[in-house]
Amino acid sequence: MPPDSPAAFPETRWSLVLRAQTSAVPDERARLALDELCANYWYPLYAFARRREIPPAEAEDLTQGFFALLVSRSLLDKADRERGRLRSFLIGVFKLHIADETRREHRLRRGGGHALVSFEHAQAEEWFVAETADGAAPEQLFDRDWAETVVDHAMRALEEECAQKGKGPLFARLREFLSWEHAEPEVAAAARDLGITEGALRVAVHRLRHNFRQQLQAQVAQTVTTPDELQAELDHLFRTLLRE
Amino acid sequence: MDDTMSSRPLCRHCGAPLSSRASSTGDCPRCLVASALAAPSEDAAPADFGDYAFGDEIGRGGMGVVYRARQCSLDREVALKLLPFELLESEDFLERFEREARLMARLTHPGIARVFEAGISRRGQPFLALELVAGDPVTTFLRTHPLPLRGRLELFLQICEAVQHAHQRGIIHRDLKPSNVLALAGEGGPSIKVIDFGLARPAGDHAADAALWRSQSAVVGTPLYMSPEQAGGGDVDTRTDVYSLGVLLCEMLVGAAPLADRSFSSGSREEIARALRETAARPPSELLTQGSPSAAPALRVAEVRGDLDAICLRAMSKDPAARYATVATMADDIRRHLAHEPVSAVPLTAHYRLGKYARRHRILLSVASLVILGFAGAAVFSAVQARTARLQRDRAERVKAFLIDVLGAPAPGADGREVRVIDVLAKARERAEHDLRTDPIVLAEVRLTLGTTYYNLSLYDEAEPLLRSALAETRRLTGDRSIATAEALKAMGEQCNWTSRQDEATKLLTESIVIYRTHLPESTAALGRALQSRASVEIHSSRPLGAIPLLEESVRLAERAGGPGCVDSLVSMGDLATSLDKLGRTNEARVIFDKVIPGMRANPALLENLSAMLSSLSDLLAESGDLAAAERALVESVAQRRILYGDETTPVATALGKLAWTRYQQGKYQGAEIDARAGVTIQRKLLPPVAREYFFTLRPLAFTLLKLGRTMEAEPVFVELVEVTRRHMAADAVIVKQAEQGLAEARAER
Structure with a gap:
C-alpha cells in the first residue's frame, strides 16, 4: 500500500508536535494535535502498564501523568532516536517513565493543571480484561493494541465519511463485507435489502474497501513525519496484525 | 494465536479475536486489514470469477489484463479481460458499464469480436468475457x-x-x-x-x-x-x-x-x-x-x-x-x-476526372471488347449496328452484373490497345455531336450506335442524350413509320426499361412494335427482338403473365427468321421458361428449359444466357423436389460463371450460395458449408454490407451451422441474414420469418 503522493508529504499531527517542541512560542495547533494523539492512543499505553502488573487505578494515574508530562513538553526531548514515529516514541518514553515512577515509588497525580484525555476507566479495564495474555512479550502486545486502535479509528472515520455522503445505511449493511468474502446468497440478500443489483453491490463493497484503506493510511500518516516512515509504519501494522 | 484465555469472541474466518473497540465492535481487525491489502491487485483471483476457468495470460495493458479462459457453463473458450479497479473511482462508472454492455451485446458482426458478458467479479472487479480471437x-x-x-x-x-x-x-x-x-x-x-x-x-x-x-x-x-x-x-x-x-x-x-x-x-x-x-x-x-x-x-x-x-x-x-x-x-x-472512379477526397479537376475516366474505361472496354471492336474497326455503321443490336437483346441486366463484377476484379495491366479503343469511342462521340458536314441521317445512325454501345456498357448517363437525339433526328428525317425510327424507339425503350421508367419504356416499345408490324416480312427478326424487349418490361414490372404471349410470338418470329435453335429464339425461349416458372407452370417451363439449355451449350455466344438459364432451371428443379438434378445444374452454372466472369465475382458467389442451399437441403452439410463460405468470402470483398446478394450465401451457411449444432457460429450469421432479408425481402414474409426462426433457434440452443 504505497502512500498516495510521496512527493508532498503533508504536515501531520505528530510532525506539528515535534516542530512546536523546538519553538519557544507555545503553539495552540500543536497542543491540540498532541491532545488528539493522546486521546487516540492512550489505551495501548494503559494496557502496557497493566501488563506490568500495575493495578488499574495506578496504571491510569501513570498513563495520565505520562500525558501530562508530554503535554508540558518535558518528555519530548527524551529518546530522540525514536521520535520519528509516534508509536516507537511513546513506547520508548513510556518505558522510561514507568521506570522513573517506579523508582520514585510515587505516582504523579493527574494533570499538572492540564485538561487531559478523557479516560474511560471502566471501559479500559473491560477491554483489558477481554484481552489475551498469551505469553507474548508486552512490547508485542502493545503493538497489537496499537494496530487495533488504528483500525478502530479508521473504521470510525469511514463511518463518518459515509454518513456525510448520506450513505450511512449502506455502510451499516455492508460493513461486514469489508472483512470477509461473502457467499452468493449473502450478496444477493444484501443487494435485495439495499435495492441494488449484485454487481452494484460488489462495486460498492470494493469502493468501501478502497476508502477504508485510505482511512487506514490517513490514520497512520498522522503518527509519522516522512513518506518512508509512513511506509515502514504501515508495514509494521500489517505484520503485527497478520502475524502467523 | 493462542487465544484460549481471551474472553473476546473469535473471528470465524481466521480465529483472531474480534474487536471490542467502540467503532469496530465485532469486526476482525486482522481480516479487515487482510482484505484491504488484497483488493488493489489487478491480477486474477480465479475463485472470484465463478464460471470462468483461467488459462494463460494473453496480454496486459493500461486497460487491464487479459487471460485465456474457459466459460465452464457454456464450455467455450473466451478472452477474459479484467479491467482496472481504478475505473470504479468514477461514480457513474457502473451505470455506463452496464449501458455499454447492453449496446455491445447487440453488436454482432463477423468483423467485430463479440462481447459475451460484462460482469463484476466477487471482489467488485469489472470484467469482460470476449470472443477469443486468433490473429x-x-x-x-x-x-x-x-x-x-x-x-x-x-x-x-x-x-x-x-x-x-x-x-x-x-x-x-x-x-x-x-x-x-x-x-x-x-x-x-x-x-x-x-x-x-x-x-x-x-x-x-x-x-x-x-x-x-x-x-x-x-x-x-x-x-x-x-x-x-x-x-x-x-x-x-x-x-x-x-x-x-x-x-x-x-x-x-x-x-x-x-x-x-x-x-x-x-x-x-x-x-x-x-x-x-x-x-x-x-x-x-x-x-x-x-x-x-x-x-x-x-x-x-x-x-x-x-x-x-x-x-x-x-x-x-x-x-x-x-x-x-x-x-x-x-x-x-x-x-x-x-473502381478507378473519382474519389471525393480529391477536388474534381478536369485533368483528374479524365485520368480516372480513361483508367476506368480501359477495364470496361476490355470486357465489352466485342462491342467496341465492332465499333472501332468500322466506318461501316450498318454492320456495326447489326452487330450491336444482336448483342443488345435483353441482356442489359446481365451486362450490368458482368461489368460490376469486372470492376471488383483485379485490375488488368495497362493495355495500350484498349485505351485506344475508348479514345476512338470518345472521339467518335465528340465528332457526332459537332460534325456539320456529314449527312444528318448518318449522324443520327452514329448517335444511335454510340448510344446503344454506351447502354451496353451500363453508361446510361452517356447513352441517354445520344439515344434521345438519335430518336428525334431519325423521326424528323425519316418519319414516324420508318424502320429506322422503330430501331431508335426500341433502343430508347430499352434504356428506359433499364433505368426504371417502365411506363415510358412500354410506350416507346409498343410504338416500335406497331411500326415493325407494318414492315413484315422484312422486319421479322427485328419485330421478334422488339417483342422480347417489350416482354422484358413486363418481367421487370413483375408481370410474368403479360410477358408470355409476347415471348411466344417472339420465339415464332425468331425461328421463322433464323431457323429453330437460332440465338434469338433461344434467348426468348429462355425468358419464356423463366416466366412460366415464376407463374408456377413448372411442367411447361421444364419442357422449354430442356430444349434451350442444350442449344445454349452449343453456342459460345450464349454462355451468359446459359449460366442464367442453369440457375433458373435449378430453381425449378429444386422446387419440384429434384434436388440432385438442381445440384447438377448449379455445379455447371458455377463452372460456366467462373469461365465467364472469373473466380472472384458476385455471379459466382450467388451460384455458390444456391449450390450450398441445394446441398444443405439434401443433408450434404459439409459441402454446403464449404460452398457457402466460399461464396461469402467473395461477397465480402466485393459488396457493401447488407447487400441483397448475401441472402444466397448466408442462408445456407446459417442453417448448415445450425444443423451441425455449431450454434455459436450460426448466431452471428443469422443476425446478418435477418438484417438482409428484412431490408431487401420484406415483401417475402416467408423468407424473413424463416431467417428469424433460425436465429431464435440458434439462440435457444446456445
Missing part, C-alpha cells in the same frame, strides 16, 4: 503476409465495415490501432476482427479518465492513433474513429504511421494534444519515398500518391468537420479508388 495486429500481419495494394485496401474495407456497423449502433471504438485490429489468414483470404470496442472507456474528462491516461501512456507509449480532440480530453464522436482509421490506413499502406517519427513519450497530456493539433501529418506516399525502414517494399509510390494520400489526409484532418463524416463515406472513397 496478429494487422500491421504485423501485413509484414508476414505482404499483400498487393488491392489486397491491403480490401482488408481495410473490412475494418471500415466493422467500425461502421458499430457506429450505426451508437458505439464508438475510441482506441483503433493495429493491436486492436487483428488479421487472420483464411481459406478465402485474410479476414479481420476488431477487438476492444469502446467499452468501459471514460466518456469525458473524468478523474478516472486522467488516471487511465497515466496508465495508458505509461504502457502504450504513443498516442499516434488518437485524434487531437480525444487527446485533448474533449468530447468525441464517431469522427475520432475516422481519424484513427486514417492513421491505420496509412500504416497498412506504407508500414509507418504519419507521425511515427515524433516522440511523444515524455510529454504531458496537454503537450501531446498540442503536438497532435499542430504537427502536419505527412502523406503516405511521402513516407514511402523517404524509405522508412519498415516500409512495405511491395507498394510503389505511384500507387499511393494521389487518391490514397488524399483519403488518408482527409481522414486525419485536425478539424473533425473536415474529415469524412462517416466511416462509410471513407470506405466509399476506397471503393471508388479501386
Whole structure:
C-alpha cells in the first residue's frame, strides 16, 4: 500500500508536535494535535502498564501523568532516536517513565493543571480484561493494541465519511463485507435489502474497501513525519496484525 | 494465536479475536486489514470469477489484463479481460458499464469480436468475457503476409465495415490501432476482427479518465492513433474513429504511421494534444519515398500518391468537420479508388476526372471488347449496328452484373490497345455531336450506335442524350413509320426499361412494335427482338403473365427468321421458361428449359444466357423436389460463371450460395458449408454490407451451422441474414420469418 503522493508529504499531527517542541512560542495547533494523539492512543499505553502488573487505578494515574508530562513538553526531548514515529516514541518514553515512577515509588497525580484525555476507566479495564495474555512479550502486545486502535479509528472515520455522503445505511449493511468474502446468497440478500443489483453491490463493497484503506493510511500518516516512515509504519501494522 | 484465555469472541474466518473497540465492535481487525491489502491487485483471483476457468495470460495493458479462459457453463473458450479497479473511482462508472454492455451485446458482426458478458467479479472487479480471437495486429500481419495494394485496401474495407456497423449502433471504438485490429489468414483470404470496442472507456474528462491516461501512456507509449480532440480530453464522436482509421490506413499502406517519427513519450497530456493539433501529418506516399525502414517494399509510390494520400489526409484532418463524416463515406472513397472512379477526397479537376475516366474505361472496354471492336474497326455503321443490336437483346441486366463484377476484379495491366479503343469511342462521340458536314441521317445512325454501345456498357448517363437525339433526328428525317425510327424507339425503350421508367419504356416499345408490324416480312427478326424487349418490361414490372404471349410470338418470329435453335429464339425461349416458372407452370417451363439449355451449350455466344438459364432451371428443379438434378445444374452454372466472369465475382458467389442451399437441403452439410463460405468470402470483398446478394450465401451457411449444432457460429450469421432479408425481402414474409426462426433457434440452443 504505497502512500498516495510521496512527493508532498503533508504536515501531520505528530510532525506539528515535534516542530512546536523546538519553538519557544507555545503553539495552540500543536497542543491540540498532541491532545488528539493522546486521546487516540492512550489505551495501548494503559494496557502496557497493566501488563506490568500495575493495578488499574495506578496504571491510569501513570498513563495520565505520562500525558501530562508530554503535554508540558518535558518528555519530548527524551529518546530522540525514536521520535520519528509516534508509536516507537511513546513506547520508548513510556518505558522510561514507568521506570522513573517506579523508582520514585510515587505516582504523579493527574494533570499538572492540564485538561487531559478523557479516560474511560471502566471501559479500559473491560477491554483489558477481554484481552489475551498469551505469553507474548508486552512490547508485542502493545503493538497489537496499537494496530487495533488504528483500525478502530479508521473504521470510525469511514463511518463518518459515509454518513456525510448520506450513505450511512449502506455502510451499516455492508460493513461486514469489508472483512470477509461473502457467499452468493449473502450478496444477493444484501443487494435485495439495499435495492441494488449484485454487481452494484460488489462495486460498492470494493469502493468501501478502497476508502477504508485510505482511512487506514490517513490514520497512520498522522503518527509519522516522512513518506518512508509512513511506509515502514504501515508495514509494521500489517505484520503485527497478520502475524502467523 | 493462542487465544484460549481471551474472553473476546473469535473471528470465524481466521480465529483472531474480534474487536471490542467502540467503532469496530465485532469486526476482525486482522481480516479487515487482510482484505484491504488484497483488493488493489489487478491480477486474477480465479475463485472470484465463478464460471470462468483461467488459462494463460494473453496480454496486459493500461486497460487491464487479459487471460485465456474457459466459460465452464457454456464450455467455450473466451478472452477474459479484467479491467482496472481504478475505473470504479468514477461514480457513474457502473451505470455506463452496464449501458455499454447492453449496446455491445447487440453488436454482432463477423468483423467485430463479440462481447459475451460484462460482469463484476466477487471482489467488485469489472470484467469482460470476449470472443477469443486468433490473429496478429494487422500491421504485423501485413509484414508476414505482404499483400498487393488491392489486397491491403480490401482488408481495410473490412475494418471500415466493422467500425461502421458499430457506429450505426451508437458505439464508438475510441482506441483503433493495429493491436486492436487483428488479421487472420483464411481459406478465402485474410479476414479481420476488431477487438476492444469502446467499452468501459471514460466518456469525458473524468478523474478516472486522467488516471487511465497515466496508465495508458505509461504502457502504450504513443498516442499516434488518437485524434487531437480525444487527446485533448474533449468530447468525441464517431469522427475520432475516422481519424484513427486514417492513421491505420496509412500504416497498412506504407508500414509507418504519419507521425511515427515524433516522440511523444515524455510529454504531458496537454503537450501531446498540442503536438497532435499542430504537427502536419505527412502523406503516405511521402513516407514511402523517404524509405522508412519498415516500409512495405511491395507498394510503389505511384500507387499511393494521389487518391490514397488524399483519403488518408482527409481522414486525419485536425478539424473533425473536415474529415469524412462517416466511416462509410471513407470506405466509399476506397471503393471508388479501386473502381478507378473519382474519389471525393480529391477536388474534381478536369485533368483528374479524365485520368480516372480513361483508367476506368480501359477495364470496361476490355470486357465489352466485342462491342467496341465492332465499333472501332468500322466506318461501316450498318454492320456495326447489326452487330450491336444482336448483342443488345435483353441482356442489359446481365451486362450490368458482368461489368460490376469486372470492376471488383483485379485490375488488368495497362493495355495500350484498349485505351485506344475508348479514345476512338470518345472521339467518335465528340465528332457526332459537332460534325456539320456529314449527312444528318448518318449522324443520327452514329448517335444511335454510340448510344446503344454506351447502354451496353451500363453508361446510361452517356447513352441517354445520344439515344434521345438519335430518336428525334431519325423521326424528323425519316418519319414516324420508318424502320429506322422503330430501331431508335426500341433502343430508347430499352434504356428506359433499364433505368426504371417502365411506363415510358412500354410506350416507346409498343410504338416500335406497331411500326415493325407494318414492315413484315422484312422486319421479322427485328419485330421478334422488339417483342422480347417489350416482354422484358413486363418481367421487370413483375408481370410474368403479360410477358408470355409476347415471348411466344417472339420465339415464332425468331425461328421463322433464323431457323429453330437460332440465338434469338433461344434467348426468348429462355425468358419464356423463366416466366412460366415464376407463374408456377413448372411442367411447361421444364419442357422449354430442356430444349434451350442444350442449344445454349452449343453456342459460345450464349454462355451468359446459359449460366442464367442453369440457375433458373435449378430453381425449378429444386422446387419440384429434384434436388440432385438442381445440384447438377448449379455445379455447371458455377463452372460456366467462373469461365465467364472469373473466380472472384458476385455471379459466382450467388451460384455458390444456391449450390450450398441445394446441398444443405439434401443433408450434404459439409459441402454446403464449404460452398457457402466460399461464396461469402467473395461477397465480402466485393459488396457493401447488407447487400441483397448475401441472402444466397448466408442462408445456407446459417442453417448448415445450425444443423451441425455449431450454434455459436450460426448466431452471428443469422443476425446478418435477418438484417438482409428484412431490408431487401420484406415483401417475402416467408423468407424473413424463416431467417428469424433460425436465429431464435440458434439462440435457444446456445
